[in-house]
Amino acid sequence: MQKHNIQLVSSEVAPIWGGYIADSMANCVLQYFLNTVEDQEIRSIVEYGLGLTDEHIQFKNKLFENENFPIPDGFSDEDVDIKAPKLFSDIFILLYLRKMGISGVSTYSLALGSCARIDIREFFNHNLKTAAELLDKATTLLESKGIFIRAPYIEYPGKVEYVHKEGWMKGFFGDRRPLNAAEITHLYLNTTTNTLGKSLMIGFSQVAKSNEVKKHVLRGRDIATKHIEVFSSLLRDDNLPAAEIWDVGVTSSTTAPFSDKLMLFHTLSLCQTGLGNYGLAIAASPRRDLAANYIRLTAEIGTFSDDCAELMIRNHWLEKMPGAIERDAIDKQ
Template sequence: MSQDERNLEKKSDHIQLTSGDIAPLWGGYFSDSMVNCVLKHFLHTVEDNEIKPIIEFALGLTIEHLEFTNKLFKEEEFPIPLAFTEKDVNLNAPRLFSDGYMLLYLRHMGIAGTVSYGMALASSSRQDIRAFYNQNLKTAAQLLEKSTAILQSKGILTRSPFIPYPDSVEFVHKESWLNGLLGDRRPLNAVEITNLYLNIMKNSIGQALMLAFSQVAENKDVIAYIVRGRDISSKHVEVFSALLRDDQLPAPTTWETEVSNSKVSHFPIS
């Protein structure tokens, strides 16, 4: 049967996926399949009984996402992405990350989810896709809250820097204010401090993750590629942290020490 004949058999009120529907579904499928492998390793090696239920919650979400997208693509006769599977994680490998790093990773999942699902909701037009991302937004916020609360209770939640409250309202009078981070720069404002802090945290999590991956990967080309990514993240952390310290503000600590020295292939990549 030709594609035209198949299209004729579909319901007359069927709405084809738009590019705004396809893009986040396609990208999300790869992301969920990769995170699924990482979370399975977390679940197999976590020691803290407070953290384990949050990993199980997050893993359940990635499974739901993959099932929804698989079903949708099949119904639309859209090619299923060739993504990560259970063959890409070795559950017999020893522990690679500390419980603290696992919890921080879960919080980052919540942060990234609220951002990416909000953008996906804005770009999607079909009702079933919008409902999917509406639900994902809610569960990402739940994951963020659960992980943040445990980090806080354990005293390992890294906060953005405290700054003095302003005494009065101020206005910008010169366009040069926008270029104030170059040359004889002005003090950082709250928006800039927040963005620097978030970018340091994001790159620090990636830095530790890529350090771990570079230890356990086996293919030399793959290792070189991962190390390059790790070094880029390290440079970003260095530059952003220096900007904070120049204003006598604390920079978040990095997380490389939360990676074990295991060399076993946890995530078989060849």
């Protein structure tokens, strides 16, 4: 039977192209972590994660070549100084690896569901499994070291219950019901994600060379601090513990291990992750005051994200994702 070369469709181009940029950035970050990590158990997980990014980049380079598709510039050795002094603690590196696993599982499951070509499906199916393994390795090590931050415990219900009050979704005034398990989960996850982001912004602010980039990441630090307090206060209102803060994961180094371009792109990527997380939280949180908080905080991240992108554009750092042909531009020629 004749074999036909089926062109990539948009839902395959998007995760392949976007993933190439993200993998090249992660590769730089993990190269630096590998050169600064001291704990040998954590080192082995850094090596595993670095091996995954190398594997992804090699597959995509070959795919782009076969498809006659221009390879994105992404990030390279010019964007990282692996000999720079240690900026982040080993515990921060381990927490970062766990978040990489979480992000990978989410990203690759979505990509797998949107792809048709068998080679692309096989690639993302493999990536989904290895991302889950990275997540498992990091979580297991955090638990063994006694530093894994668990979500709050809740008491098991004594019986099955149904909602009888029409005000069950209200949360602004009067008889506000306690948080349910799903709402607690998203508050916990968004607290821990913002905590890691805050530490990353603190580190970036110490080493950024451009005053504009430094000012921007400091703004990101302040936004993350504010969001942590909002989510933590909602948990405390129901006498639930808020996640611990890991700001101690940043050293006093002021030597930049990464280019300003990489740090600003990483900041933009965190914004995009946060927007997705808050969208999921809105869908899973029936209590209206929670949805209102998420919508308000989403708008704040959206504005910050736009400003990140504009700064990248001004510096000619933002690559354009392939898309539909600009027909109006052609017509005007």
